[in-house]
Amino acid sequence: MSKKRTLDGFFKPAQSKKPKLGTDTESASIPEDTLPRDASNHPTYPYPVPHFPTSITDALAFAPATEGRAINDQPDLDLVYFEPYIPKEVHKELFKFLRQELFFYRVQYTIKRGAAETSISTPRYTTVFGVDASSYFSPTGVLLDAESQRPIPKDRYTCHPRPLPQCLDALRILTEGSTDSTYNFCLVNYYASGADSISYHSDDERFLGPNPSIASFSLGAKRDFYMKHKPFPPAKNPSDPPPPETRQIKLALASGDMVLMRGSTQANWLHSIPKRKGGESERGRINITFRKAMVRGGTENYYRYNVGVGGVFGWDEGRGEMVPWEGGAKKGEKG
Ligand SMILES: O=C(O)CCC(=O)C(=O)O
Numbered sequence: 001m002s003k004k005r006t007l008d009g010f011f012k013p014a015q016s017k018k019p020k021l022g023t024d025t026e027s028a029s030i031p032e033d034t035l036p037r038d039a040s041n042h043p044t045y046p047y048p049v050p051h052f053p054t055s056i057t058d059a060l061a062f063a064p065a066t067e068g069r070a071i072n073d074q075p076d077l078d079l080v081y082f083e084p085y086i087p088k089e090v091h092k093e094l095f096k097f098l099r100q101e102l103f104f105y106r107v108q109y110t111i112k113r114g115a116a117e118t119s120i121s122t123p124r125y126t127t128v129f130g131v132d133a134s135s136y137f138s139p140t141g142v143l144l145d146a147e148s149q150r151p152i153p154k155d156r157y158t159c160h161p162r163p164l165p166q167c168l169d170a171l172r173i174l175t176e177g178s179t180d181s182t183y184n185f186c187l188v189n190y191y192a193s194g195a196d197s198i199s200y201h202s203d204d205e206r207f208l209g210p211n212p213s214i215a216s217f218s219l220g221a222k223r224d225f226y227m228k229h230k231p232f233p234p235a236k237n238p239s240d241p242p243p244p245e246t247r248q249i250k251l252a253l254a255s256g257d258m259v260l261m262r263g264s265t266q267a268n269w270l271h272s273i274p275k276r277k278g279g280e281s282e283r284g285r286i287n288i289t290f291r292k293a294m295v296r297g298g299t300e301n302y303y304r305y306n307v308g309v310g311g312v313f314g315w316d317e318g319r320g321e322m323v324p325w326e327g328g329a330k331k332g333e334k335g
C-alpha cells in the first residue's frame with residue numbers, strides 16, 4: 001500500500017509517548033497492552049491519540065445499551081435520556097482510556113466589560129476536535145472546502161482545526177445512528193473534582209443553526225445536571241396570559257449515560273453542572289458532546305474557548321491528577 005508523505009501520520013502507529021523499546025529481550029518482557037498501538041495523529045495534535053483497544057470497540061457494538069426515554073413534559077423541552085447508553089461492561093474502561101489518552105487545556109481568556117478587560121478561567125479541563133460544515137477533513141487529514149473539495153484558502157481560519165481521532169469518531173458514528181442527526185464537532189470536558197463546574201448557559205449560538213441537536217455523554221463520577229427555563233419576556237399587555245409554570249430539572253448523570261438535547265430546548269432552557277463538595281465528584285468526570293457547527297465562526301469560537309493559547313495537560317495515573325504534558329512526557333510522571 002502506498003502512502004502520501006505529507007499527512008500520512010493520521011493513521012500511523014503512535015510511538016512518541018510510549019516507552020522506547022530497547023533490546024529484543026526487553027521488548028519480549030513488556031506486556032502486550034503496553035506496546036505501541038495504532039493511533040490517530042495530525043500536525044495539529046500535540047500528541048497522537050491511540051485507537052480504541054478491541055475490548056472497547058467490541059463492547060460498543062452493543063450500544064446504545066438501553067432505549068432512550070423522552071423527557072418532554074414541560075414547555076419547549078425536548079430531551080431523550082439514555083440511562084445508560086454505554087454498555088455497563090465498558091463504561092469504566094472507556095472513562096479510563098479517554099482520561100489517559102486525550103490532551104486537555106485549562107483555558108483562560110479575557111472579556112470586555114465596558115472599558116475594562118476581565119480575565120476568566122474556565123473552571124474545568126477542556127479539549128475539542130472538529131470543523132464546521134464549510135470544510136471537512138480528507139481521509140489523510142487535509143482540510144478541504146465543502147463545495148470545491150479543494151484545499152481551503154489559508155486565511156479561512158485563524159485557529160488550527162483538528163480532525164476527530166478515530167476513537168471519538170467511532171463514538172460519533174454510533175451517536176449519529178441513534179439520534180437521527182449528524183455532528184462535526186466533539187467537545188470534551190474533564191471535571192477533576194467537585195470544584196470544577198459549568199455555569200448555567202444554553203448552547204444556542206447562531207453558528208449551530210436553529211434547533212440544534214446536542215448529544216451529551218457522561219463518564220466517571222456521577223454529577224448533577226440542572227436545567228431551568230429561560231426567563232419569559234414581560235407581558236406586553238396586562239390582559240396577556242401569564243407565562244406557563246416550569247419546574248427546574250435535576251438529572252443525576254451516571255457513568256455511561258447520554259442526554260440528547262434537541263428541538264427548541266437550547267432556545268428556551270439553560271443547563272449547568274454545579275460545583276459540589278467532596279464525595280464521588282472527586283473521582284473525576286468526563287463529558288463528551290457532539291454538535292454540528294454550520295459556519296466558520298463556530299470553529300473559531302470552539303477552539304478559542306476549549307483549546308486556547310496555554311499549555312497541554314494529561315492524566316498522570318501515578319499521581320492521580322492532571323499534569324502539564326510537555327515534550328512527549330507527562331511532567332513528573334512516574335515510570
Ligand atoms: O458536563 C456536562 O454534562 C455539560 C457540558 C455542557 O453543557 C457544555 O459543554 O456545553
Ligand SMILES: [Fe+2]
Nearest residue numbers: 201202203271
Ligand atoms: Fe452546554
